[in-house]
Amino acid sequence: MSDIDKQPEAKLGVEQASVTGAPLVASVSRRRLIKLGTTAVPAVATLVSQPALAWHCKSPSAWGSEIINPNTSLRTNAGHQSYPDETWYITNWANNTTRSGLSWLTITPWKRFFNLYPAIKTAAGNNSSNVTIAMLGTIGIHVAGAAATASVRTVLGTGAGAGTPFQKSVITAQLNYKTVSGYAQNEMEQCLAFSNLNSMATGSYSPSGLGVNWHQTEIIQYLSENYFAI
Amino acid sequence: MWSLAFPEKLCFRSWSDEELSVVYNTLSGDTHLVESPGLEILQLLTESPQTAESLASALSGLFQDQERGRLVQYIGATLLRLKEVGLITDTSH
Numbered sequence: 001m002s003d004i005d006k007q008p009e010a011k012l013g014v015e016q017a018s019v020t021g022a023p024l025v026a027s028v029s030r031r032r033l034i035k036l037g038t039t040a041v042p043a044v045a046t047l048v049s050q051p052a053l054a055w056h057c058k059s060p061s062a063w064g065s066e067i068i069n070p071n072t073s074l075r076t077n078a079g080h081q082s083y084p085d086e087t088w089y090i091t092n093w094a095n096n097t098t099r100s101g102l103s104w105l106t107i108t109p110w111k112r113f114f115n116l117y118p119a120i121k122t123a124a125g126n127n128s129s130n131v132t133i134a135m136l137g138t139i140g141i142h143v144a145g146a147a148a149t150a151s152v153r154t155v156l157g158t159g160a161g162a163g164t165p166f167q168k169s170v171i172t173a174q175l176n177y178k179t180v181s182g183y184a185q186n187e188m189e190q191c192l193a194f195s196n197l198n199s200m201a202t203g204s205y206s207p208s209g210l211g212v213n214w215h216q217t218e219i220i221q222y223l224s225e226n227y228f229a230i
Numbered sequence: 231m232w233s234l235a236f237p238e239k240l241c242f243r244s245w246s247d248e249e250l251s252v253v254y255n256t257l258s259g260d261t262h263l264v265e266s267p268g269l270e271i272l273q274l275l276t277e278s279p280q281t282a283e284s285l286a287s288a289l290s291g292l293f294q295d296q297e298r299g300r301l302v303q304y305i306g307a308t309l310l311r312l313k314e315v316g317l318i319t320d321t322s323h
Contacts, residue, residue: 033294034267036304042265044311047252107236115233116321118279 057191057226060207064214064222087176087188089230090168094156096128112179129153140194141174142201143167166216170201172229191226231321232309233279234272240317242269253317262315267292268308275318282306 088109092099096110110128114121117139124130133155134148146155146167155163156171163171174197181188199205200223205214214222223229234240236255244251251269253262264272267289274280274288286301293301312318 034292035294036297036300041304041307041311042268043250043263044265044268044308044315044317045263046315047261047263115279116319118231118233118321 057188057228059191060196060205060214060222063226064207064212087180087227087230088172090156090172093172093175094153094158094168096153109175109179113175116179136171136174139178140198141171141178142198143171143174144202146171166203166220169220169223169229170197173197173223174201176228188228197228231279231281232275232285232313232318233321234275235316235319240272240276242272244269255316260316262317264312264317267305268312271305271308271312272317279321282309285309 088099091097093109096108098106098108110131113131114126114128120131120135120138123135124132129151131152132148133143133146133150133152136143136152137148143155143163144167146163150161150163152171154161156168162168174194177188177194177197181194196205200214200219203216203219205219206212207214220229239255241254242251243254249266251264251266253264253269253272254260255262270289270292271285274285280288282302282305286298286305289305290301293304309318309320313320
């Protein structure tokens with residue numbers, strides 16, 4: 001990190017970065033060769049961190065508590081951070097469309113999915129319509145009652161072969177979790193773990209500490225009102 | 231297997247000595263300082279997802295000592311640093 005210490009004015013203004021479709025790439029004509037064994041790993045540091053809007057969600061227990069007793073501080077969102085939602089809708093996944101009006105979620109969901117899961121991209125012939133329920137299973141996405149060979153986009157759609165509202169909801173929630181969680185604009189993992197979504201996908205889920213059991217209706221409502229699957 | 235977190239949203243700028251570069255993430259608004267070969271790794275990942283091994287092979291010319299095991303280890307450590315700041319993601323999960 002010594003190189004960073006030597007450059008206290010390394011903070012660049014945003015206006016110096018050219019925002020184009022293709023990133024500017026430094027030339028590689030260089031420089032002294034790196035000597036392994038005497039060199040620490042290269043410096044990688046965040047110089048300027050902008051506060052970014054994340055999305056709005058509550059844990060299953062918090063949301064469920066409010067449903068049971070509306071007269072709590074949770075009603076005022078005390079202690080919870082609220083941001084605009086930032087996930088793809090069920091229809092976006094079904095039709096591979098983007099969401100308008102978002103500051104950053106500007107690519108299609110399946111393009112993002114294929115970037116992250118090249119093995120599935122290959123298996124599906126780079127065609128999102130060929131991604132099956134079984135292929136999602138290879139990355140831990142579960143859905144009860146859907147045929148393994150069914151096209152995911154067909155299940156999420158409205159035509160022949162469309163799934164139930166519950167199936168669409170849990171598939172979309174898990175797809176969103178796998179593709180956009182963990183980034184500044186989306187903190188889904190702050191509300192629940194992916195294993196919670198797997199449990200919900202079975203159709204029966206018990207939020208911690210509430211002493212109640214959710215079925216499909218409650219699960220769909222939770223996922224919708226917390227922007228996991230709309 | 232490693233890939234850029236959001237390849238369409240990263241902007242790169244280098245100084246004249248080309249040892250250090252700046253990467254601006256238009257999604258998060260973060261600006262990162264990246265030292266070679268971190269930038270070269272990002273450039274290769276812009277083209278396609280890569281493993282640490284394939285990156286080591288592609289970048290071996292940047293190193294004096296090209297002992298395979300140490301090179302892969304060094305690249306692997308660099309990848310972890312890039313992941314920590316959110317520039318790349320590990321798609322092997």
